[in-house]
Amino acid sequence: MSANLIDGKKISESIREEILAEVQRLSEKGIRPGLVVILVGDDPASQVYVRNKAKTCEKLGYHSEVMRLPAETGEAELLTVIERYNADPAFHGILVQFPLPKHIREKAVIDAISVDKDVDGFHPVSVGNLVIGDDALLPCTPSGVIELLKRSGVSPAGKHAVVIGRSNLVGKPLAMLLLRENATVTVCHSRTANLPEMARQADILVAAVGVPNMVKRDWVKPGAVVIDVGINRLPDGKLCGDVDFGEAAPVAGAITPVPGGVGPMTITMLMANTLKACKLAHGLG
Numbered sequence: 001m002s003a004n005l006i007d008g009k010k011i012s013e014s015i016r017e018e019i020l021a022e023v024q025r026l027s028e029k030g031i032r033p034g035l036v037v038i039l040v041g042d043d044p045a046s047q048v049y050v051r052n053k054a055k056t057c058e059k060l061g062y063h064s065e066v067m068r069l070p071a072e073t074g075e076a077e078l079l080t081v082i083e084r085y086n087a088d089p090a091f092h093g094i095l096v097q098f099p100l101p102k103h104i105r106e107k108a109v110i111d112a113i114s115v116d117k118d119v120d121g122f123h124p125v126s127v128g129n130l131v132i133g134d135d136a137l138l139p140c141t142p143s144g145v146i147e148l149l150k151r152s153g154v155s156p157a158g159k160h161a162v163v164i165g166r167s168n169l170v171g172k173p174l175a176m177l178l179l180r181e182n183a184t185v186t187v188c189h190s191r192t193a194n195l196p197e198m199a200r201q202a203d204i205l206v207a208a209v210g211v212p213n214m215v216k217r218d219w220v221k222p223g224a225v226v227i228d229v230g231i232n233r234l235p236d237g238k239l240c241g242d243v244d245f246g247e248a249a250p251v252a253g254a255i256t257p258v259p260g261g262v263g264p265m266t267i268t269m270l271m272a273n274t275l276k277a278c279k280l281a282h283g284l285g
Protein backbone atom coordinates (compact mmCIF):
# COMPACT_ATOMS: atom_id res chain seq x y z
CA MET A 1 0.00 0.00 0.00
CA SER A 2 1.47 3.32 -1.07
CA ALA A 3 -0.74 5.66 0.97
CA ASN A 4 0.15 7.01 4.37
CA LEU A 5 -2.31 5.90 6.99
CA ILE A 6 -3.65 8.75 9.15
CA ASP A 7 -3.92 7.15 12.56
CA GLY A 8 -6.86 8.84 14.32
CA LYS A 9 -6.46 6.70 17.38
CA LYS A 10 -2.84 7.70 17.89
CA ILE A 11 -3.45 11.40 17.18
CA SER A 12 -6.42 11.22 19.52
CA GLU A 13 -4.24 9.74 22.27
CA SER A 14 -1.73 12.57 22.06
CA ILE A 15 -4.48 15.22 22.28
CA ARG A 16 -5.92 13.35 25.26
CA GLU A 17 -2.54 13.55 26.98
CA GLU A 18 -2.56 17.32 26.49
CA ILE A 19 -6.08 17.50 27.90
CA LEU A 20 -5.16 15.35 30.89
CA ALA A 21 -2.24 17.65 31.75
CA GLU A 22 -4.60 20.61 31.74
CA VAL A 23 -7.20 18.81 33.82
CA GLN A 24 -4.50 18.15 36.40
CA ARG A 25 -3.54 21.83 36.49
CA LEU A 26 -7.21 22.78 36.93
CA SER A 27 -7.68 20.30 39.75
CA GLU A 28 -5.07 22.21 41.75
CA LYS A 29 -7.52 25.11 41.62
CA GLY A 30 -10.36 22.83 42.68
CA ILE A 31 -11.89 22.88 39.20
CA ARG A 32 -13.14 19.74 37.45
CA PRO A 33 -14.71 19.62 33.98
CA GLY A 34 -18.15 18.02 33.98
CA LEU A 35 -20.09 16.43 31.11
CA VAL A 36 -23.57 14.96 31.09
CA VAL A 37 -24.66 12.69 28.26
CA ILE A 38 -28.40 12.27 27.90
CA LEU A 39 -29.59 9.11 26.16
CA VAL A 40 -33.26 8.64 25.30
CA GLY A 41 -34.30 5.09 24.44
CA ASP A 42 -32.12 2.05 23.76
CA ASP A 43 -30.66 2.41 20.25
CA PRO A 44 -27.79 -0.14 20.34
CA ALA A 45 -25.26 2.02 18.42
CA SER A 46 -25.98 4.93 20.77
CA GLN A 47 -25.37 2.66 23.78
CA VAL A 48 -21.86 1.92 22.47
CA TYR A 49 -21.01 5.59 21.82
CA VAL A 50 -22.36 6.71 25.15
CA ARG A 51 -20.35 4.06 26.97
CA ASN A 52 -17.22 5.19 25.06
CA LYS A 53 -17.80 8.80 26.07
CA ALA A 54 -18.29 7.88 29.73
CA LYS A 55 -15.11 5.75 29.70
CA THR A 56 -13.11 8.60 28.18
CA CYS A 57 -14.44 11.01 30.80
CA GLU A 58 -13.32 8.66 33.52
CA LYS A 59 -9.81 8.29 32.03
CA LEU A 60 -9.42 12.07 31.85
CA GLY A 61 -10.72 12.71 35.36
CA TYR A 62 -13.89 14.51 34.31
CA HIS A 63 -17.01 14.57 36.41
CA SER A 64 -19.50 12.72 34.25
CA GLU A 65 -23.01 11.43 34.29
CA VAL A 66 -25.06 9.39 31.84
CA MET A 67 -28.73 10.26 32.13
CA ARG A 68 -30.75 7.40 30.66
CA LEU A 69 -34.38 8.12 29.84
CA PRO A 70 -37.00 5.68 28.51
CA ALA A 71 -37.94 5.82 24.81
CA GLU A 72 -41.43 7.07 25.75
CA THR A 73 -40.03 10.23 27.39
CA GLY A 74 -41.99 13.23 26.12
CA GLU A 75 -40.33 16.23 24.49
CA ALA A 76 -41.43 18.59 27.28
CA GLU A 77 -40.05 16.20 29.88
CA LEU A 78 -36.69 16.05 28.08
CA LEU A 79 -36.57 19.84 27.85
CA THR A 80 -37.15 20.04 31.62
CA VAL A 81 -34.19 17.70 32.19
CA ILE A 82 -32.02 19.89 29.93
CA GLU A 83 -33.10 23.01 31.86
CA ARG A 84 -31.96 21.35 35.06
CA TYR A 85 -28.48 20.68 33.65
CA ASN A 86 -28.32 24.17 32.15
CA ALA A 87 -28.63 25.47 35.72
CA ASP A 88 -26.24 22.94 37.32
CA PRO A 89 -22.71 24.42 37.71
CA ALA A 90 -21.15 20.93 38.09
CA PHE A 91 -21.74 20.33 34.37
CA HIS A 92 -19.98 22.44 31.74
CA GLY A 93 -21.14 20.35 28.80
CA ILE A 94 -24.48 18.81 27.86
CA LEU A 95 -24.75 16.27 25.04
CA VAL A 96 -28.06 14.78 24.00
CA GLN A 97 -27.27 11.69 21.96
CA PHE A 98 -28.83 11.50 18.49
CA PRO A 99 -30.89 10.03 16.95
CA LEU A 100 -33.85 10.77 19.21
CA PRO A 101 -37.17 8.91 19.16
CA LYS A 102 -39.41 10.28 16.38
CA HIS A 103 -41.86 12.07 18.68
CA ILE A 104 -39.08 14.42 19.91
CA ARG A 105 -37.98 17.27 17.65
CA GLU A 106 -34.17 17.43 17.44
CA LYS A 107 -34.38 21.16 16.82
CA ALA A 108 -36.33 21.82 20.02
CA VAL A 109 -33.67 19.92 21.96
CA ILE A 110 -30.72 21.67 20.32
CA ASP A 111 -32.29 25.09 20.92
CA ALA A 112 -32.88 24.30 24.61
CA ILE A 113 -29.23 23.63 25.46
CA SER A 114 -27.43 26.63 26.92
CA VAL A 115 -24.99 28.01 24.32
CA ASP A 116 -22.24 27.98 26.99
CA LYS A 117 -22.74 24.22 27.46
CA ASP A 118 -23.28 23.35 23.80
CA VAL A 119 -20.31 20.98 23.48
CA ASP A 120 -21.78 19.45 20.30
CA GLY A 121 -21.69 22.90 18.68
CA PHE A 122 -25.16 22.33 17.22
CA HIS A 123 -26.98 25.36 18.69
CA PRO A 124 -27.92 28.04 16.11
CA VAL A 125 -25.82 30.61 17.99
CA SER A 126 -22.79 28.29 17.93
CA VAL A 127 -23.35 27.69 14.22
CA GLY A 128 -23.63 31.45 13.63
CA ASN A 129 -20.39 32.08 15.51
CA LEU A 130 -18.68 29.40 13.42
CA VAL A 131 -19.85 30.97 10.17
CA ILE A 132 -18.87 34.48 11.24
CA GLY A 133 -15.51 33.23 12.50
CA ASP A 134 -16.10 34.25 16.12
CA ASP A 135 -14.95 32.09 18.96
CA ALA A 136 -17.35 29.20 19.46
CA LEU A 137 -17.67 25.65 20.64
CA LEU A 138 -17.10 23.89 17.32
CA PRO A 139 -18.90 20.71 16.29
CA CYS A 140 -16.77 17.72 17.27
CA THR A 141 -16.55 15.67 14.09
CA PRO A 142 -15.69 18.63 11.82
CA SER A 143 -13.11 20.04 14.23
CA GLY A 144 -11.73 16.51 14.64
CA VAL A 145 -11.18 16.35 10.88
CA ILE A 146 -9.31 19.68 10.93
CA GLU A 147 -7.11 18.50 13.82
CA LEU A 148 -6.39 15.22 12.00
CA LEU A 149 -5.24 17.15 8.93
CA LYS A 150 -3.09 19.62 10.85
CA ARG A 151 -1.46 17.00 13.03
CA SER A 152 -0.68 14.89 9.95
CA GLY A 153 1.13 17.85 8.43
CA VAL A 154 -1.60 18.60 5.88
CA SER A 155 -2.34 22.32 5.60
CA PRO A 156 -5.74 23.03 4.01
CA ALA A 157 -4.64 26.52 2.91
CA GLY A 158 -4.83 26.93 -0.86
CA LYS A 159 -5.94 23.33 -1.39
CA HIS A 160 -9.14 22.28 -3.12
CA ALA A 161 -11.26 20.47 -0.52
CA VAL A 162 -14.28 18.53 -1.74
CA VAL A 163 -16.78 17.55 0.96
CA ILE A 164 -19.37 14.94 0.02
CA GLY A 165 -22.35 15.47 2.35
CA ARG A 166 -24.10 18.66 3.51
CA SER A 167 -25.78 17.70 6.78
CA ASN A 168 -26.07 20.37 9.46
CA LEU A 169 -24.12 18.13 11.86
CA VAL A 170 -21.14 17.18 9.67
CA GLY A 171 -20.83 18.29 6.03
CA LYS A 172 -21.93 21.91 6.31
CA PRO A 173 -19.92 22.88 9.40
CA LEU A 174 -16.90 21.00 8.06
CA ALA A 175 -17.10 22.99 4.81
CA MET A 176 -17.16 26.19 6.90
CA LEU A 177 -14.13 25.13 8.95
CA LEU A 178 -12.16 24.21 5.83
CA LEU A 179 -13.04 27.62 4.40
CA ARG A 180 -11.81 29.21 7.63
CA GLU A 181 -8.54 27.31 7.08
CA ASN A 182 -8.31 28.94 3.64
CA ALA A 183 -9.12 25.89 1.55
CA THR A 184 -11.16 26.33 -1.62
CA VAL A 185 -14.26 24.32 -0.80
CA THR A 186 -16.74 22.40 -2.94
CA VAL A 187 -19.72 20.79 -1.21
CA CYS A 188 -21.40 17.83 -2.94
CA HIS A 189 -24.65 16.04 -2.10
CA SER A 190 -27.29 13.67 -3.46
CA ARG A 191 -28.22 16.06 -6.30
CA THR A 192 -24.65 16.71 -7.43
CA ALA A 193 -24.13 15.87 -11.10
CA ASN A 194 -21.13 13.69 -11.93
CA LEU A 195 -19.94 13.10 -8.40
CA PRO A 196 -16.90 10.96 -9.30
CA GLU A 197 -15.55 13.74 -11.49
CA MET A 198 -16.13 16.34 -8.74
CA ALA A 199 -14.37 14.11 -6.21
CA ARG A 200 -11.43 13.66 -8.56
CA GLN A 201 -10.74 17.43 -8.42
CA ALA A 202 -9.98 17.24 -4.70
CA ASP A 203 -6.62 17.69 -3.02
CA ILE A 204 -8.51 16.89 0.19
CA LEU A 205 -11.51 14.59 -0.26
CA VAL A 206 -13.92 14.14 2.63
CA ALA A 207 -16.76 11.62 2.57
CA ALA A 208 -19.58 12.23 5.08
CA VAL A 209 -22.45 10.48 3.38
CA GLY A 210 -23.57 7.29 5.09
CA VAL A 211 -23.25 5.07 2.01
CA PRO A 212 -20.87 2.13 2.63
CA ASN A 213 -17.78 2.03 0.38
CA MET A 214 -19.11 4.67 -2.03
CA VAL A 215 -15.79 6.33 -2.93
CA LYS A 216 -13.96 4.16 -5.48
CA ARG A 217 -10.46 4.18 -6.91
CA ASP A 218 -11.29 6.43 -9.86
CA TRP A 219 -12.87 9.08 -7.55
CA VAL A 220 -9.47 9.83 -6.03
CA LYS A 221 -6.85 12.08 -7.59
CA PRO A 222 -3.43 10.42 -7.19
CA GLY A 223 -1.81 11.77 -4.03
CA ALA A 224 -5.02 13.26 -2.58
CA VAL A 225 -5.69 13.19 1.16
CA VAL A 226 -8.83 11.12 1.82
CA ILE A 227 -10.81 11.57 5.03
CA ASP A 228 -13.57 9.04 5.69
CA VAL A 229 -16.18 10.28 8.17
CA GLY A 230 -18.66 7.49 7.45
CA ILE A 231 -19.55 4.97 10.12
CA ASN A 232 -21.68 2.23 8.61
CA ARG A 233 -22.63 -1.02 10.26
CA LEU A 234 -22.73 -3.87 7.72
CA PRO A 235 -25.14 -6.82 8.09
CA ASP A 236 -22.24 -8.98 9.37
CA GLY A 237 -21.75 -6.50 12.25
CA LYS A 238 -18.50 -5.04 10.89
CA LEU A 239 -17.96 -1.27 10.64
CA CYS A 240 -17.08 0.32 7.34
CA GLY A 241 -16.65 3.82 6.04
CA ASP A 242 -18.00 5.72 3.03
CA VAL A 243 -14.69 5.12 1.25
CA ASP A 244 -13.78 1.79 -0.30
CA PHE A 245 -10.45 1.66 1.54
CA GLY A 246 -8.96 -1.15 -0.56
CA GLU A 247 -9.59 0.80 -3.75
CA ALA A 248 -8.75 4.31 -2.54
CA ALA A 249 -5.65 3.61 -0.44
CA PRO A 250 -3.26 2.72 -3.30
CA VAL A 251 -4.12 5.98 -5.09
CA ALA A 252 -4.35 8.36 -2.11
CA GLY A 253 -1.39 10.23 -0.63
CA ALA A 254 -2.86 9.71 2.83
CA ILE A 255 -6.08 8.18 4.11
CA THR A 256 -8.01 7.58 7.33
CA PRO A 257 -9.21 4.08 8.23
CA VAL A 258 -12.61 3.13 9.69
CA PRO A 259 -12.52 2.33 12.53
CA GLY A 260 -9.56 4.22 13.99
CA GLY A 261 -9.83 7.42 11.94
CA VAL A 262 -12.32 10.22 12.50
CA GLY A 263 -14.42 8.37 15.13
CA PRO A 264 -11.92 8.55 18.00
CA MET A 265 -11.26 12.22 17.16
CA THR A 266 -14.95 13.02 17.60
CA ILE A 267 -14.88 11.88 21.21
CA THR A 268 -11.56 13.62 21.84
CA MET A 269 -12.91 16.94 20.51
CA LEU A 270 -15.95 16.50 22.75
CA MET A 271 -13.56 16.30 25.69
CA ALA A 272 -11.67 19.34 24.41
CA ASN A 273 -14.93 21.30 24.09
CA THR A 274 -15.99 20.35 27.62
CA LEU A 275 -12.62 21.51 28.94
CA LYS A 276 -12.98 24.79 27.03
CA ALA A 277 -16.53 25.34 28.35
CA CYS A 278 -15.27 24.61 31.87
CA LYS A 279 -12.44 27.13 31.60
CA LEU A 280 -14.78 29.79 30.20
CA ALA A 281 -17.26 29.15 33.03
CA HIS A 282 -14.44 29.82 35.51
CA GLY A 283 -13.25 32.95 33.73
CA LEU A 284 -10.14 31.16 32.43
CA GLY A 285 -10.88 31.64 28.71
Ligand SMILES: NC(=O)C1=CN([C@@H]2O[C@H](COP(=O)(O)OP(=O)(O)OC[C@H]3O[C@@H](n4cnc5c(N)ncnc54)[C@H](OP(=O)(O)O)[C@@H]3O)[C@@H](O)[C@H]2O)C=CC1
Binds near residue numbers: 190229231
Ligand atom coordinates in the same frame (compact mmCIF):
# COMPACT_ATOMS: atom_id res chain seq x y z
N1 LIG B 1 -17.00 9.53 12.63
C1 LIG B 1 -17.86 10.20 13.38
O1 LIG B 1 -17.55 10.60 14.46
C2 LIG B 1 -19.23 10.46 12.85
C3 LIG B 1 -19.64 9.77 11.75
N2 LIG B 1 -20.86 10.03 11.20
C4 LIG B 1 -21.17 9.28 9.97
O2 LIG B 1 -20.99 10.15 8.86
C5 LIG B 1 -21.92 9.84 7.84
C6 LIG B 1 -22.72 11.09 7.51
O3 LIG B 1 -23.45 11.50 8.65
P1 LIG B 1 -24.55 12.67 8.58
O4 LIG B 1 -23.95 13.86 7.95
O5 LIG B 1 -25.15 12.78 9.91
O6 LIG B 1 -25.60 11.98 7.57
P2 LIG B 1 -26.92 12.58 6.92
O7 LIG B 1 -27.70 11.42 6.48
O8 LIG B 1 -27.53 13.60 7.82
O9 LIG B 1 -26.38 13.36 5.62
C7 LIG B 1 -25.83 12.65 4.52
C8 LIG B 1 -25.42 13.60 3.42
O10 LIG B 1 -24.90 12.82 2.36
C9 LIG B 1 -25.62 13.13 1.16
N3 LIG B 1 -25.82 11.91 0.38
C10 LIG B 1 -26.56 10.82 0.70
N4 LIG B 1 -26.50 9.90 -0.27
C11 LIG B 1 -25.71 10.41 -1.24
C12 LIG B 1 -25.25 9.94 -2.50
N5 LIG B 1 -25.62 8.74 -2.97
N6 LIG B 1 -24.46 10.73 -3.23
C13 LIG B 1 -24.09 11.94 -2.77
N7 LIG B 1 -24.46 12.44 -1.58
C14 LIG B 1 -25.27 11.68 -0.83
C15 LIG B 1 -26.93 13.71 1.58
O11 LIG B 1 -27.37 14.56 0.54
P3 LIG B 1 -28.73 15.42 0.61
O12 LIG B 1 -28.44 16.57 1.54
O13 LIG B 1 -28.92 15.86 -0.80
O14 LIG B 1 -29.77 14.50 1.13
C16 LIG B 1 -26.55 14.43 2.86
O15 LIG B 1 -26.11 15.74 2.60
C17 LIG B 1 -22.74 8.67 8.37
O16 LIG B 1 -22.13 7.47 7.94
C18 LIG B 1 -22.60 8.79 9.87
O17 LIG B 1 -22.76 7.58 10.55
C19 LIG B 1 -21.69 10.99 11.71
C20 LIG B 1 -21.31 11.71 12.81
C21 LIG B 1 -20.08 11.46 13.51
Ligand SMILES: Nc1nc(=O)c2c([nH]1)NC[C@@H]1CN(c3ccc(C(=O)N[C@@H](CCC(=O)O)C(=O)O)cc3)C=[N+]21
Binds near residue numbers: 048263267
Ligand atom coordinates in the same frame (compact mmCIF):
# COMPACT_ATOMS: atom_id res chain seq x y z
N1 LIG C 1 -25.37 14.52 20.01
C1 LIG C 1 -24.58 13.73 19.29
N2 LIG C 1 -23.29 14.05 19.10
C2 LIG C 1 -22.47 13.25 18.36
O1 LIG C 1 -21.28 13.57 18.17
C3 LIG C 1 -22.99 12.03 17.83
C4 LIG C 1 -24.35 11.74 18.06
N3 LIG C 1 -25.11 12.59 18.79
N4 LIG C 1 -24.89 10.61 17.55
C5 LIG C 1 -24.10 9.64 16.80
C6 LIG C 1 -22.91 10.28 16.11
C7 LIG C 1 -21.82 9.30 15.77
N5 LIG C 1 -20.71 9.62 16.62
C8 LIG C 1 -19.56 8.85 16.76
C9 LIG C 1 -18.68 9.03 17.80
C10 LIG C 1 -17.59 8.19 17.97
C11 LIG C 1 -17.34 7.17 17.10
C12 LIG C 1 -16.18 6.25 17.34
O2 LIG C 1 -15.53 6.32 18.36
N6 LIG C 1 -15.89 5.33 16.41
C13 LIG C 1 -14.83 4.34 16.56
C14 LIG C 1 -15.36 2.91 16.55
C15 LIG C 1 -16.46 2.64 17.52
C16 LIG C 1 -17.06 1.24 17.31
O3 LIG C 1 -16.28 0.27 17.28
O4 LIG C 1 -18.29 1.16 17.17
C17 LIG C 1 -13.89 4.44 15.37
O5 LIG C 1 -14.32 4.95 14.33
O6 LIG C 1 -12.77 4.00 15.51
C18 LIG C 1 -18.19 7.00 16.03
C19 LIG C 1 -19.28 7.84 15.86
C20 LIG C 1 -21.01 10.71 17.37
N7 LIG C 1 -22.23 11.15 17.09
Ligand SMILES: [Mg+2]
Binds near residue numbers: 167169
Ligand atom coordinates in the same frame (compact mmCIF):
# COMPACT_ATOMS: atom_id res chain seq x y z
MG1 LIG D 1 -27.87 13.21 10.31
